[in-house]
Amino acid sequence: xxxxxxxxxxWLAAYLRAWETYDPDxxxxxxxxxxxxxxxxxxxxxxxxxxxxxxxxxxKDAPGTYEGHYEPIxxxxxxxxxxxxxxxxxxxxxxxxxxxFDNIFVIRFDDQGRCRSIREWWMSPHGQRPG
Numbered sequence: 854x855x856x857x858x859x860x861x862x863x864w865l866a867a868y869l870r871a872w873e874t875y876d877p878d879x880x881x882x883x884x885x886x887x888x889x890x891x892x893x894x895x896x897x898x899x900x901x902x903x904x905x906x907x908x909x910x911x912x913k914d915a916p917g918t919y920e921g922h923y924e925p926i927x928x929x930x931x932x933x934x935x936x937x938x939x940x941x942x943x944x945x946x947x948x949x950x951x952x953x954f955d956n957i958f959v960i961r962f963d964d965q966g967r968c969r970s971i972r973e974w975w976m977s978p979h980g981q982r983p984g
Contacts, residue, residue: 860966861925861933865931869921875913882907884968898970917945923958931969933960939975951976 864883871879881902884890889898890905899908923937935958945948954975961969 856928856930856931856933856962856966858925861928861935861960861962864960864966864968865923865925865935865937869923872909872914872919872921875910875970877906877910882967885963888968889970891970894972894974898972902922914941915945915946917947918942918951920947921956923956931962933962934958 865878868883869882871883884902886902887900888902888905889900890908891898897977899905919939919941920979921937921939923935924934926936927934935956937956937958939954939956940950943951954977957974959972963969963970
């Protein structure tokens with residue numbers, strides 16, 4: 854089945870739900886067993902579904918203190934490029950912005966719509982770092 858923007862948008866929505874809940878099963882369902890996740894282009898990727906799940910769970914962001922919006926911008930075969938914005942707030946009231954990032958994800962999918970590899974790039978307006 855060909856990869857479509859709708860399928861990628863569905864995966865990105867599931868990605869956000871998994872981040873919001875930190876449910877290990879929801880996180881794991883996003884990835885194939887041998888998936889890789891490159892959080893930073895100059896570091897070694899996290900290898901394997903279980904290691905990716907573990908990397909999401911430690912440390913966790915405080916509930917209600919973050920939000921993201923991502924959408925696919927290009928598809929080529931099994932490869933998708935997504936763009937989005939991630940915002941972190943001082944507390945769950947979301948009254949005061951703490952950090953903000955502009956994100957690009959490059960994602961390869963299998964035939965069932967699960968991620969085989971993902972690489973992130975992010976930029977902030979003031980050189981801020983996540984976490």
